[in-house]
Amino acid sequence: MRFYRALLRLYPRSFRAEYESEMCGVFAERRRAADGIGARFALWAGAWVDVVLNAAAAHWEILRQDLRYTVRALARTPGFAVTAVFVVALGVGANTAAFSLADYVLLRPLPFPEPERLVKLWGGVPGYARIELSPADFRDWRAAASSFEAMGAYHNRQVNLVGQGEPERLDATSATADLLPILGVAPALGRLFTPAEDQEGVGGTVVLSYGLWRSRFGSDANVLGRSLLLDG
Known part of the structure; x- marks a missing residue:
């Protein structure tokens, strides 16, 4: 049962809170009724396929409900909707700019042959760690x-x-x-x-x-x- 409970974690948390106990009870009854290695293998294989397929559908259904609720809420308050869209766009733009800077400075190699052999030297004086x-x-x-x-x-x-x-x-x-x-x-x-x-x-x-x-x-x-x- 421990493995089956771990398998159920593929479902959304809200789904597990409502149905996990019932599903574990049904699976326990089927496992007791399974006689022989072949029957137990078929039980576990069927449980695996059932959970994987239905978990994806459950996630999609919750996402669809959340999107529908969000659209309705924003439609009732268009001013807030504009603000929310602006904030999201601002956040996406800031993240994109931050990633572009990190990619250019830290991740992307210098556009020169053997960039790993190049170093940049600076001078330094008390109070100024980096000067030309x-x-x-x-x-x-x-x-x-x-x-x-x-x-x-x-x-x-x-x-x-x-x-x-x-x-x-x-x-x-x-x-x-x-x-x-x-x-x-x-x-x-x-x-x-x-x-x-x-x-x-x-x-x-x-x-x-x-x-x-x-x-x-x-x-x-x-x-x-x-x-x-x-x-x-």
Whole structure:
């Protein structure tokens, strides 16, 4: 009987509260009447099939009743219905945003070759556990580091692209020549920075993003070698 009671847990709790004792009594009588291994096996097999099929139907019936009651209650108070729908939508939206952030930050690998070998380093001072390094500190770290195959640095900023039609505010990244090769990034056209261009006082070299190349320059391959005026 212990196994049969455990099997009955497939039913909803409200169903068990009303019918469990009666069903256990009927099953106990049938078990006493079952004579032989074959009869007992048939009894248990029939009980298993009966519970599995009817439990699913019982769950569906309770859900249908709950939905019907909910619809009627919301129809009687439309103002509350709008609020409830808004709260549910807000909750679903917040959960979706939280999962998307967790997926992007924690679950999804970085979109680079061998992402498990990449690490990001920060500086720190009393009161601030995470700050960006100054260029001088980065050069010192790179010169002294022995645990890394290579090191690169970057700094996100915003610039104005002028002299090419309407001015446009762009997100830009200043980077050392090491950074993109470390990430395994190769340009679709042209080349990346060279170490000679990664020096103070040398004129800047620009690598366009694919999206900017398409939207601003119409996927024109002749953009290679052209001078751009970036303000900011």
